[in-house]
Amino acid sequence: MMVLESGVGNYVSAGGQKYSCFAGNNYLGLANHPDIIEASIQGAKKYGINFSASRLTSGTSDIHLELEQQLATFKQHEDAVVFASGYMGNKILLQILRNEYDAVFADQSAHSSILDAIPRDITGFYFYDHLNIKDLDNQIQKHKSLNPLVITDGIFALTGEIAPLDKLYQVVKNNNGLLVVDDAHSTGVLGDHGLGTPEHFGLGDASRIFQTETMSKAIGAYGGFIAGSKDLTRKIRAQSPAYGASTSLPPPLVSAAISALRIIGEHPELRSKMFVNAARIRAGLNNSGFHTTDSCTPIIPVLFEKQADAISLSDFLKDHFILAPYVSYPVKTIQFIVRITASAIHTEQQIDELLLVLEKWKRKNDDRC
Ligand SMILES: Cc1ncc(COP(=O)(O)O)c(C=O)c1O
CATH class of the missing domain: 3.90.1150.10 (Aspartate Aminotransferase, domain 1)
Structure with a gap:
């Protein structure tokens, strides 16, 4: 190493x-951008290194709210919620949606953060062949009595392939299911505004698609986020143990992310x-x-x-x-x-x-x- x-x-x-x-994931070259470093220094000077509390107790600051507002604007959604890492996002989302599905269907090459997020009490968990829509459809038909949640990476971390979200979504819609896309590598990369795979496929408004995202790759800062309706973010804030029981995102990173989003907006x-x-x-x-x-x-x-x-x-x-x-x-x-x-x-x-x-x-x- x-x-x-x-x-x-x-x-x-x-x-x-x-x-x-x-190497790495510094797609937009922001990991060492002087304005972002400066913003992070200013964040540390004003707020220190750590808020030393969870968001639900005394760890929510004005800059968390500002960052969430900016992410919501960037993502063209009602709201956004930030948390300690992108890795946690799949767990948070699958817990919050838990009442709406009984079986998870995951791409064979899904990232480990997806596999770690599968709930222990799930009735069925099935892999479909990598990027293979027909196999996914077959698997869902075989387990027709279960409400499906399909989960995939947006861009696959090792191969750079893009999941065929349009076709996946068609299968999901035909089966009254949900589609979760881990867009860790697509945020800031795919789509006319860098909003990820749904935007890339013209599915930005699709109601059954949920994204988990990170600020640690193209955005050049650190931390995970989920953007969506106010109803979704309210549930995450109120019900997610991973969100509620972890220390809030540190000030230098929050300030860095705010600065990075401004740069991304100004420099397409x-x-x-x-x-x-x-x-x-x-x-x-x-x-x-x-x-x-x-x-x-x-x-x-x-x-x-x-x-x-x-x-x-x-x-x-x-x-x-x-x-x-x-x-x-x-x-x-x-x-x-x-x-x-x-x-x-x-x-x-x-x-x-x-x-x-x-x-x-x-x-x-x-x-x-
Ligand atoms: C597909 C995918 N999801 C989630 C993550 C985790 O994101 P983070 O490193 O921001 O926690 C990664 C990181 O490599 C990833 O490749």
Whole structure:
């Protein structure tokens, strides 16, 4: 494991060396933005590091309310509720919706935060084949007596594939079910305004779709949130043990997120730049004969049949001072993956250097893949 000695920008430092960074989830390049750092310092100066209480007792501050208001405006919803991490969001939502479903149907490659969120008292829990609408429909028909809740990642964390939300929603509607989408990697990324997979598929107003989201990836701050109707957020605030019994989001992070949302609103070109950079990397990989997924997202996996090849490529990149890790968690995959991520702050030159090194590895190892 690499131990960082700097913050995360388009370069990072580790072991006294500087690495060109194509790792992590800093899609819009905001993780180290000077305005966001400054906002976070001001937040710490005014409120300290910790409110030292849960939201329901004495841990709710004016900046929590401001952030929730801004998230609601950004998401074009009535309200939003923030909590300690994106990971918690699926648990919170599945608990709050618990009276409305008896069975959960999850994509085979669902993120571990989804699997951890399945209620213990559930009547049925079934996987459907990855991205396979027909299999989902078959599984739901087999268990026709149960009210279904379908849950999927919006963008899959390792492969960058986009869940076919339009088709999933059709199945859900036909069966009077609910659709939950974990948009951790889609918020700030997909859709005309960065609102995630529902907006990407023109389903922003769909009443049976619920999203769980995070501020720790494209938004560049930290913490989870759920946006929706006032009825939904009221229930979360009143009934969710995970929300009610955890310490409120710390002041520097709340201030950072408020600042990040302003920057995202004022700079839509960050999203365009991220897509241009992702397309440049993807095209380069395809030209060199690597295998990757067919997507537009900033997560660009290099796919291998053999683990040794994935490790060899990641090590080779590291030897050339480029960071793109071999990843084997938190999702089951059939292939071995070097996960490259594009960011709005990557320069063309930096991407071309990455592509050159990839090409060099490919020439050396051509018989392998
Ligand atoms: C699909 C998915 N959901 C949830 C999370 C958790 O989000 P956070 O790191 O903000 O807690 C992640 C993080 O990697 C993720 O990939």
